[in-house]
Amino acid sequence: MSTLDTTRLLVVAHEAMDKAVDLLMRGQAGEVQTKGDRDLVTEVEVAIEHLVRDHLAEHVPDVGFLGEETGATGDPSVYWVLDPVDGTANFVHGVPLCAVALGLVHDGQPALGVIETPFLGHRYWATKGSGAFRDGDPIVVSQETALENSLIALSDYGSGEGGAARTRASATLDRALSLRAQRVRRIGSSAVELAWVADGTLDASLTLGNRSWDTAAGAIIALEAGALVVDADGSQHSTSSRCAIAMTPGLRDALLPLLHIVRGTRYWPISTADGDALPVVEPAHERVADATAFLATIGVGIGDDDTADTVAERVFPSSRDARSWLEQERVCCTSR
Numbered sequence: 349m350s351t352l353d354t355t356r357l358l359v360v361a362h363e364a365m366d367k368a369v370d371l372l373m374r375g376q377a378g379e380v381q382t383k384g385d386r387d388l389v390t391e392v393e394v395a396i397e398h399l400v401r402d403h404l405a406e407h408v409p410d411v412g413f414l415g416e417e418t419g420a421t422g423d424p425s426v427y428w429v430l431d432p433v434d435g436t437a438n439f440v441h442g443v444p445l446c447a448v449a450l451g452l453v454h455d456g457q458p459a460l461g462v463i464e465t466p467f468l469g470h471r472y473w474a475t476k477g478s479g480a481f482r483d484g485d486p487i488v489v490s491q492e493t494a495l496e497n498s499l500i501a502l503s504d505y506g507s508g509e510g511g512a513a514r515t516r517a518s519a520t521l522d523r524a525l526s527l528r529a530q531r532v533r534r535i536g537s538s539a540v541e542l543a544w545v546a547d548g549t550l551d552a553s554l555t556l557g558n559r560s561w562d563t564a565a566g567a568i569i570a571l572e573a574g575a576l577v578v579d580a581d582g583s584q585h586s587t588s589s590r591c592a593i594a595m596t597p598g599l600r601d602a603l604l605p606l607l608h609i610v611r612g613t614r615y616w617p618i619s620t621a622d623g624d625a626l627p628v629v630e631p632a633h634e635r636v637a638d639a640t641a642f643l644a645t646i647g648v649g650i651g652d653d654d655t656a657d658t659v660a661e662r663v664f665p666s667s668r669d670a671r672s673w674l675e676q677e678r679v680c681c682t683s684r
Contacts, residue, residue, distance in 0.1 A: 352426070352452075352454055352459055352460075354452075354459060354460055354475040354476065354478070355475075357408065357411075357452060357460055357475075358460060358462070358473065358475055360403075360404065360407045360408055361428075361450055361452070361460060361462045361473075362462060362473070363403065363407075364400045364403045364404055364450060365400075365448060365450055365462050365464055365471070367399055367400065367403055368396045368399065368400050368432065368448045368450075368464075369448060369464050369466050371392065371395060371396055371399060372392060372396060372432075372433070372448065372466055373466055390433065390436060390439070390440065392432075392433075393416075393417055393432040393433045393436065394417050394418070394432075396432035396433070396448070397415045397416070397417045397418050397430060397432045398418070400415075400428075400430055400432070400450065401413050401415060401418065401421075401428075401430070404428050410422075410423065411423060411426055411427060411428060411452070412424060412425075412426065412427030412428070413427055413428045413429075413430070414427050414428070414429045414430070414453075414560065414561065415429075415430045415432070415561065416430065416431050416432065416559075416561040417432065425454070425455055426452070426453070426454045426455070427452070427453055428450065428451070428452055428453075429450070429451045429452070429453055429560045429561050429564045429565070430448075430449070430450050430451075430561060431447075431448070431449040431539065431561040431562055432448060433446055433447075433448060434446060434447045434448070434449050434537045434538060434539040434540070434561075434562055435447060435535075435536050435537030435539070435540065437536060438536045438537065443536070444465075444467035444468055445465075445468075445535050445536055445537055445540055446465070446466075446467070446536075446537050446540070447463050447464060447465045447466075447537055447539040447540050447543070448463070448464045448466065449461070449462075449463045449539035449561065449562070449564075449565040449566065450462045450463075450565055451560070451561075451564030451565035451566075451567075451568065452564075453560060453564055453587055456586045456587045456588060457476075457586055457587070458476075458564040458565065458567045458568035458571075458587075459475065459476045459568065460473075460474070460475045460476070460565075460568060461473060461474055461564065461565030461566060461567070461568040461569045462565060463539050463540075463542075463543045463565050463566060463569060465540060465543065470482055470483055470543075471483055472487070472543040472546060472547070472569050473569065474546075474568050474569040474571075474572035474573070475568070475572075476568060476572070477572075478572065479572050479573075480546050480569045480570070480572040480573035482543075482546075482547050487546055487547040487548070487573050488547075488548065488573050488574050489545060489546065489548055489570070489573050489574045489575045489596040489597075490548040490550075490551050490596045491596065491598060492551045492596050492598055492599060493596075493598030493599065494602075495528050495529055495599060495602040495603065496528065496529065496530055497530050497551075498529050498530055498551035498552060498599060499529070499530060499531050499533065499549075499550055499551055500525055500529045500531070500532050500533070500550065500551060500552045500553070500554065500603075501532075501533050501534070501535050501541040501544070501545075501550050501552070501553045501554070502518065502521065502522055502525065502532055502533070502534055502554050503518065503534075503538065503554065503555040503556050503557065504518070504534060504536060513613065513614065514556055514557065514615075517556055517609070517610050517613050517615055518556055520609050520610075521554065521556075521606070521607075521609050521610065524606050524609055525554075525606065528602075528606070533550075538553070538555045538562040538563050538566060538592065539562060539563075539565060539566045541553035541555070541566070541594075542563065542565075542566025542567060542569060542570045542592070542594050543566055543569060543570075545566075545570045545573075545575050545594045545595065545596070546566075546569045546570045546572075546573035546575060546594075547573070548596075551595065551596050551599060552593075552594065552595035552596065552599055552603060553570075553592075553593070553594045553595075554591070554593055554603075554607070555591060555592040555593070556591055556610065556615045557590070557591065557592075557615065558579075558585075558587070558588075558589045558590060558591055558592045560587045562592075563585075563592040564587065566592075566594070567585055567592060567594065570594040571585075571594075574596075574597070575594045575595060575596060575597070576593075576594070576595050576596075576597050576600055577592070577593070577594045578593050578604075579591050579592075579593065579617050580593060580607045580610050580615055580616050580617065581607070581616060581617055582604050583617060589617065590614065590615045590616060590617050591607075591610075591615050593607065
């Protein structure tokens with residue numbers, strides 16, 4: 349699909365969201381199961397995912413689908429992505445900070461998003477190039493420029509595979525932010541956080557990790573509301589990013605340097621394609637600058653987990669130079 353009729357697709361998305369929210373509000377969580385280390389899934393989430401997937405397949409059968417609970421089907425270049433309840437632990441415990449998040453991804457970039465916070469009574473949406481809305485009213489990000497006056501949300505500590513590494517990185521970042529920001533909050537739902545950045549409730553949201561069902565819908569809504577939405581190194585956010593960082597533009601110079609805390613971990617992108625620069629993006633419709641820093645790290649614990657202990661680290665002008673250095677170091681280490 350080379351072009352998207354986002355006006356029509358938004359109508360279909362709203363219809364799917366209506367069905368999802370109706371099902372969620374009519375029933376209870378139902379059976380609660382554990383699908384990993386402290387990672388929950390409820391019976392109603394699975395039912396919502398089947399309901400939304402079937403509705404979308406009926407109305408736009410040429411668009412693929414990726415659901416958190418049921419996986420991927422169809423076209424991988426343009427597909428819907430759904431989190432039936434983002435913030436499951438909150439939902440199970442009766443905390444109203446959760447959301448249904450439905451996004452549309454085209455060539456790796458979010459192009460449409462609809463988020464409903466059913467227990468707070470708000471719906472957010474956006475399509476690329478058309479602005480962002482809450483309950484039909486246009487929304488924009490806050491105008492805050494001082495970190496000490498900012499309310500910032502930080503993603504949860506880790507669980508499951510790689511959980512210990514995420515906990516280490518998150519705890520370190522939490523300490524740094526707590527010393528500088530007015531307050532740091534852990535909301536427990538990336539979709540809620542990104543919607544709140546879009547409407548100015550939060551000044552920034554920092555999500556370590558980037559599962560598209562959690563972030564795709566919120567990323568386009570925040571971007572269209574005027575937020576800077578980037579990876580940890582300031583490069584443009586996409587489905588392949590390591591993190592989802594959304595902030596009001598006035599906090600860019602204060603927040604981006606703090607994110608160097610996660611360099612050398614799985615949350616820091618090492619490079620793009622050979623010789624490509626990492627773009628440091630501004631909010632929608634503004635200037636794009638280039639950066640040419642590529643990080644190469646040698647450490648203990650590289651793999652599914654983060655680099656627990658960095659042995660050597662250097663920054664290079666290109667990804668090719670970075671990989672060449674790594675290869676030389678591996679040869680040196682093997683011959684020692």
